[in-house]
Amino acid sequence: MPPLSTTNSTFPDQFVWGAATAAPQIEGAAFAGGKGESIWDRYCRIPGRILKGDTLDVACDHYNRFREDFALMRSLGIRNYRLSIAWPRIFPKGDGPVNQAGVDFYHRLFDALAENGITPWVTMFHWDLPQALEDRGGWTDRVTVDAFATYADTIVKEYGGKVKNWITLNEIRCFTILAYGPRVNAAPGRTVSPQQLNETYHNALLCHGHGVRAVRAHGGKGARVGLTDNCDTPIPVTETEKDIAAANAWFVERNLHILDPIYRGSYSPDYLARVGKDAPTVKPGDFELISAPTDFLGLNIYTGFFVRACPGAKYEDLGTHDSYPRADSKWLKITPQAIYWGLRLAHENYGPKEIYVTENGCGYDDEPVVNDEVLDLHRRDFLRGYLRELLRAIQDGVPVKGYFVWSLLDNYEWADGYTRRFGIVHVDFETQARTPKLSSRYFAEVIKLNRIV
Ligand code: GBH
Numbered sequence: 001m002p003p004l005s006t007t008n009s010t011f012p013d014q015f016v017w018g019a020a021t022a023a024p025q026i027e028g029a030a031f032a033g034g035k036g037e038s039i040w041d042r043y044c045r046i047p048g049r050i051l052k053g054d055t056l057d058v059a060c061d062h063y064n065r066f067r068e069d070f071a072l073m074r075s076l077g078i079r080n081y082r083l084s085i086a087w088p089r090i091f092p093k094g095d096g097p098v099n100q101a102g103v104d105f106y107h108r109l110f111d112a113l114a115e116n117g118i119t120p121w122v123t124m125f126h127w128d129l130p131q132a133l134e135d136r137g138g139w140t141d142r143v144t145v146d147a148f149a150t151y152a153d154t155i156v157k158e159y160g161g162k163v164k165n166w167i168t169l170n171e172i173r174c175f176t177i178l179a180y181g182p183r184v185n186a187a188p189g190r191t192v193s194p195q196q197l198n199e200t201y202h203n204a205l206l207c208h209g210h211g212v213r214a215v216r217a218h219g220g221k222g223a224r225v226g227l228t229d230n231c232d233t234p235i236p237v238t239e240t241e242k243d244i245a246a247a248n249a250w251f252v253e254r255n256l257h258i259l260d261p262i263y264r265g266s267y268s269p270d271y272l273a274r275v276g277k278d279a280p281t282v283k284p285g286d287f288e289l290i291s292a293p294t295d296f297l298g299l300n301i302y303t304g305f306f307v308r309a310c311p312g313a314k315y316e317d318l319g320t321h322d323s324y325p326r327a328d329s330k331w332l333k334i335t336p337q338a339i340y341w342g343l344r345l346a347h348e349n350y351g352p353k354e355i356y357v358t359e360n361g362c363g364y365d366d367e368p369v370v371n372d373e374v375l376d377l378h379r380r381d382f383l384r385g386y387l388r389e390l391l392r393a394i395q396d397g398v399p400v401k402g403y404f405v406w407s408l409l410d411n412y413e414w415a416d417g418y419t420r421r422f423g424i425v426h427v428d429f430e431t432q433a434r435t436p437k438l439s440s441r442y443f444a445e446v447i448k449l450n451r452i453v
Pocket of ligand 1 (some may be wrong): 022025174185264359
């Protein structure tokens with residue numbers, strides 16, 4: 001047999017391979033160790049909001065099992081781990097007194113990572129706002145911005161010796177627009193006026209700025225920081241000039257309210273025309289804070305929307321038929337090209353120095369363990385297809401430096417509870433047994449050989 005050609009499937013040297021999680025989705029111990037209540041701890045108890053009424057109380061019990069989980073990561077050869085710190089574990093009321101037990105917990109966790117040779121990539125905020133802050137206005141009020149500034153300073157000072165890669169916020173639009181908008185599907189689930197809604201993400205952008213400021217001030221040597229955004233991603237129906245131009249127009253329209261302030265230091269005239277009297281309040285100094293230079297952009301890319309050129313309009317968004325292939329997560333159409341176009345359009349429009357795919361993966365319902373195995377060939381195929389398109393983006397000049405699979409473990413999938421499983425490692429939520437799925441073995445091989453296998 002001729003040798004396998006690997007020239008077209010090999011990733012650049014030093015490419016960062018990792019797995020991602022978030023504190024509220026895996027830690028459990030929701031009311032232990034002095035942790036304060038988060039908006040999700042409250043929201044998940046509202047009848048009808050969460051599939052099967054699942055709560056975050058126990059989740060993967062990672063709070064008590066992190067050593068075992070890190071040993072498993074190590075055995076799979078996963079050397080980079082994106083995790084989040086639970087704000088209410090550090091400041092149970094959002095601001096005010098620090099909870100020393102929470103501070104100590106993450107010290108132990110970072111030490112255990114180091115012992116296993118795993119590099120942490122730490123998200124400061126992955127949606128678990130302290131409920132006490134929500135009671136004072138939450139994301140609609142600058143009280144949250146002030147509290148976040150203190151929180152960011154505190155954690156960067158505390159852990160800066162152990163953590164060099166910081167991500168400020170995860171997916172601003174999900175904890176603002178989806179949480180305070182007209183079609184609520186996230187905590188706190190409080191619909192506010194259109195003007196207030198625009199304040200929510202302006203406040204989130206300010207927090208991002210404070211996160212960057214905190215890392216520059218206290219991060220120490222080699223500290224780096226960026227935002228993780230989940231840009232809406234179009235796919236040109238044909239990869240031809242006219243459809244690509246249409247896709248680009250769609251991309252700009254759908255993402256400018258978050259990426260323009262960060263990369264250009266202002267809201268664009270198009271955005272301001274669109275929101276009119278509902279524009280957020282911008283105070284002197286806001287944009288200096290928001291647009292402070294970052295080291296990288298994190299992108300979570302799961303799915304795309306098909307767009308084509310349209311006479312007389314900027315684009316046509318085609319929507320998809322029910323029969324379009326998707327994961328069990330209903331919103332997740334299987335569209336490998338989304339990762340190519342999301343990366344490429346972010347690069348062409350905003351030119352971040354480096355881009356990391358901070359999440360990509362798929363949620364399926366029913367992956368039974370049989371003979372100590374989960375044969376998730378659907379996930380293996382999903383990952384392989386997306387990695388191919390990611391590599392194409394690199395080959396076309398997009399500076400993608402790393403990829404984190406979502407997720408290490410099956411976990412609490414927000415409004416979908418424990419039903420939609422995203423892990424490359426299966427979790428039995430009755431016994432807390434972990435079983436690596438076939439996809440984790442596949443991913444381990446990709447990491448080891450640094451190429452698509
Ligand atoms: C990410 O969100 C999150 O960062 C992560 O915590 C999460 O577990 C992971 O992806 C998998 O979902 O039901 O129509 O209201 C991904 C982006 C945006 C996808 C909100 C689900 C809800 C669509 N998410 N969306 S809908």
